[in-house]
Amino acid sequence: MRHRVTPWLFLSPFLLLFTVFYLTPVGYAVYLSLFIKKRVGFGPAKDVFGGLTNYVRALQDTDFLRSLANIGLFAVVQIPIMLIVAIAVAIVLDSVKGRAQRFFRTVFYLPYTIPTVIAGLLWGYLYSRNLSPLNQFLTATGRDPLDLLSSTVVLWSVANIVTWTWTGYNMITLYAALQNVPHDIYEAARIDGADGWNLVRRVKLPLLRPTILLTVIFSIIGTMQVFSEPFVLRPLGYVPDNITPNTYIYLAASRDVQYAYAAAMAILIALVTFLFSGIFLRYARLGDNT
Amino acid sequence: MSAVQPTTTTRARRARTIRERRGFSPLQVLLLGLFAVYSLLPLWWMIVTIFKDNGQLFTTPGLWFASPSHLLDNVRKVFTHQDGIFVRWLLNSVLYSAAIAVGSALTCATAGYAFSKYEFRGRNQLFGLILGTIMVPGTALVLPLFLIMQKLGQAGVPLINTPWAFILPSLVNPFGLYLMRLFWDSAFPTDLIEAARIDGASEATIFWRLGMPLVQGGLVTVALFSFVAGWNNFFLPLMMLNSTSLYPLTLGLSVWNNTTTGTERLYTMIVTGALISILPLIAAFLTLGRYWQGGLATGAVKG
Numbered sequence: 001m002r003h004r005v006t007p008w009l010f011l012s013p014f015l016l017l018f019t020v021f022y023l024t025p026v027g028y029a030v031y032l033s034l035f036i037k038k039r040v041g042f043g044p045a046k047d048v049f050g051g052l053t054n055y056v057r058a059l060q061d062t063d064f065l066r067s068l069a070n071i072g073l074f075a076v077v078q079i080p081i082m083l084i085v086a087i088a089v090a091i092v093l094d095s096v097k098g099r100a101q102r103f104f105r106t107v108f109y110l111p112y113t114i115p116t117v118i119a120g121l122l123w124g125y126l127y128s129r130n131l132s133p134l135n136q137f138l139t140a141t142g143r144d145p146l147d148l149l150s151s152t153v154v155l156w157s158v159a160n161i162v163t164w165t166w167t168g169y170n171m172i173t174l175y176a177a178l179q180n181v182p183h184d185i186y187e188a189a190r191i192d193g194a195d196g197w198n199l200v201r202r203v204k205l206p207l208l209r210p211t212i213l214l215t216v217i218f219s220i221i222g223t224m225q226v227f228s229e230p231f232v233l234r235p236l237g238y239v240p241d242n243i244t245p246n247t248y249i250y251l252a253a254s255r256d257v258q259y260a261y262a263a264a265m266a267i268l269i270a271l272v273t274f275l276f277s278g279i280f281l282r283y284a285r286l287g288d289n290t
Numbered sequence: 291m292s293a294v295q296p297t298t299t300t301r302a303r304r305a306r307t308i309r310e311r312r313g314f315s316p317l318q319v320l321l322l323g324l325f326a327v328y329s330l331l332p333l334w335w336m337i338v339t340i341f342k343d344n345g346q347l348f349t350t351p352g353l354w355f356a357s358p359s360h361l362l363d364n365v366r367k368v369f370t371h372q373d374g375i376f377v378r379w380l381l382n383s384v385l386y387s388a389a390i391a392v393g394s395a396l397t398c399a400t401a402g403y404a405f406s407k408y409e410f411r412g413r414n415q416l417f418g419l420i421l422g423t424i425m426v427p428g429t430a431l432v433l434p435l436f437l438i439m440q441k442l443g444q445a446g447v448p449l450i451n452t453p454w455a456f457i458l459p460s461l462v463n464p465f466g467l468y469l470m471r472l473f474w475d476s477a478f479p480t481d482l483i484e485a486a487r488i489d490g491a492s493e494a495t496i497f498w499r500l501g502m503p504l505v506q507g508g509l510v511t512v513a514l515f516s517f518v519a520g521w522n523n524f525f526l527p528l529m530m531l532n533s534t535s536l537y538p539l540t541l542g543l544s545v546w547n548n549t550t551t552g553t554e555r556l557y558t559m560i561v562t563g564a565l566i567s568i569l570p571l572i573a574a575f576l577t578l579g580r581y582w583q584g585g586l587a588t589g590a591v592k593g
Contacts, residue, residue, distance in 0.1 A: 003408055003410075003493070004410070006404075006408065006493050007404040007407075007408035007410045008404070008410070010400045010401065010403050010404035010408075010497070011400070011401050011404045011405075013396070013397045013400055013401070014397040014398065014400065014401035014462070014467065015401070017397060017458065017459075017461050017462050018420060018423075018462050020458075021431075021435065021458060021459040021461075021462050022423050022426075022431065022462055024438065025430075025431050025432075025433075025434040025435040025438060026423075026426060026430060026431065026434070028434040028437070028438055029430055029431075029433065029434040032434060032437070085325065088321060089321060089322065089325050092318045092321055092322060093322070096322075104322055104326060106576070106579070107326050107329050107330060108325060108326070108329055109575070110329060110330070110333065110572070110575075111329050111332075111333075113518065113568065113571045113572060113575045114333075114568055114571070115521065115522035115524070115539075115540050115567070115568070115571075116522060116524060117522075117524045117540040117541075117543060117544050118540070118543065118564045118567065118568060119332070121543065121544075121547055121560065121561075121564055122332040122333075122335065122336055122561075122564065123332060124547075125335075125339075125557065125561070126331075126332060126335060130348055131347060131348065131352065131557075132352065133335070133351070133352030133353045136351065136352050164328070164329070164332070167325075168329060221424060221425050224427055225427045225428050225429075227428065227429070227524075227525055228524045228525065231524075231544075232544055232547060235547055235548045236547075245427075245429075246427065246428070246429050249429045249433070250429060250433075250525075253429075253433050254529075259433070259437060262429070262433055263430075263433060263434060266427060266429040266430035266433060267430055269427045269429065269430065270425065270426050270427055270430045273425045273426075273427060274425055277425060
């Protein structure tokens with residue numbers, strides 16, 4: 001009885017900020033997305049209720065759909081590559097001991113501590129036609145330099161930056177999960193004759209399963225939000241406006257001042273994220289574990 | 291006789307270690323080596339580049355040093371370009387990130403405590419709702435937030451284009467709340483609370499005096515993650531801050547990247563600035579590394 005108010009007092013600072021800076025904006029975005037600009041007679045354009053007009057427009061906007069297709073392709077290619085490397089490195093690192101292990105752990109984790117903007121800048125210079133050490137090598141050996149910032153390949157140049165930043169992070173998460181496994185389990189498995197590849201396949205991978213699912217979900221969420229990397233590459237190369245949904249939405253809002261339309265697209269992205277994460281969770285049958 | 295035994299044991303242990311080491315195939319060594327090279331390559335390029343001027347950048351091998359060195363020149367340029375605005379950005383980043391770290395560690399600690407130690411109606415639903423917002427993309431939050439703050443500004447509440455417009459929204463940290471709840475669950479036994487209540491301690495005393503010292507590790511972990519998130523954030527300050535003098539480092543460097551002086555970009559100066567701006571993060575990571583891993587391990591295992 002005494003503690004009916006107390007928990008809410010403890011919750012209040014977080015909840016206040018959460019309500020003001022999370023729930024209200026999302027609610028406002030939903031509200032805003034239902035309005036369109038309409039010119040009445042010769043007067044200035046007015047905001048009038050438009051129902052789902054903005055959503056219908058988004059679903060017919062080939063540039064927006066293209067950005068969705070881009071990010072979908074990105075996710076299907078980049079997430080598996082990143083996570084397979086992360087899992088492989090985590091498993092190998094788990095069996096390394098002592099100083100070497102600390103060294104590799106630190107090195108692999110470093111990229112995550114670099115701000116995305118700076119990672120974008122660094123790689124942007126490394127991709128640049130005249131600066132890239134790769135191109136220096138190619139021209140020195142008499143071959144044509146590559147343009148890694150041309151509109152056709154830039155999506156994959158962004159994918160490389162994302163992979164560079166996040167593989168180590170995911171690897172450490174997986175590695176931490178492996179380190180928490182009681183060693184008796186491995187001993188028992190060894191006594192049963194599991195060794196090498198068998199130990200990995202029958203013991204370590206199943207133990208990692210929940211953590212792998214977690215990293216997949218976070219990667220899906222992160223991928224849908226890719227923004228800084230292509231944004232920073234823009235002045236260095238030919239980055240299409242709609243390379244990712246977020247760059248397209250940002251430009252619609254800040255350059256074209258189409259707030260309501262941008263809000264509608266942002267909500268669609270949130271829904272797509274929910275949908276993909278949900279499908280994946282259901283597929284992985286983890287739904288009852290949270 | 292007793293002196294012999296340890297030697298045998300040591301020898302046996304050494305033999306075992308060697309056998310385990312032999313277990314590494316060249317493939318595994320190659321994997322670790324390649325991944326290390328990949329992780330370090332851009333950082334190596336950055337270190338080499340801060341010793342060059344723009345001319346050398348285009349004419350000397352990209353992955354090796356060039357002479358004469360222009361390191362001091364580059365550092366001087368970073369700190370004096372546009373009347374030394376870089377120093378301002380650096381201070382802004384420190385200030386914003388520190389405020390975000392302390393603020394979000396405290397709000398996550400109190401809220402996490404409520405979720406961990408009290409039964410109340412709608413507890414699980416509320417927790418689920420807060421964690422669910424991790425999936426809402428930045429644009430869906432930041433864009434309407436920008437519009438709301440703009441309206442507030444017109445209504446006489448000046449938030450937009452002030453540090454608060456960046457700091458306050460950054461304090462909401464659902465993942466930090468999740469971590470803090472786990473720390474409260476494991477580090478502060480309910481028996482202890484019951485005992486303190488019987489002794490007549492108030493709920494606030496129990497939380498501050500008894501609880502907080504026990505979850506110090508959690509507080510540092512959440513503060514560290516929030517600090518780095520604040521330091522690295524780009525989209526929120528991009529939308530909220532208009533005056534160059536309020537920019538954090540990330541935003542400032544990106545503006546420099548957009549500007550050209552004549553036809554020449556400020557490449558080596560920007561790279562030097564970039565390196566300076568990641569030094570605090572690397573220092574924090576190297577000194578507080580165990581908290582990083584602790585946080586990730588907790589999140590990973592319980593997740």
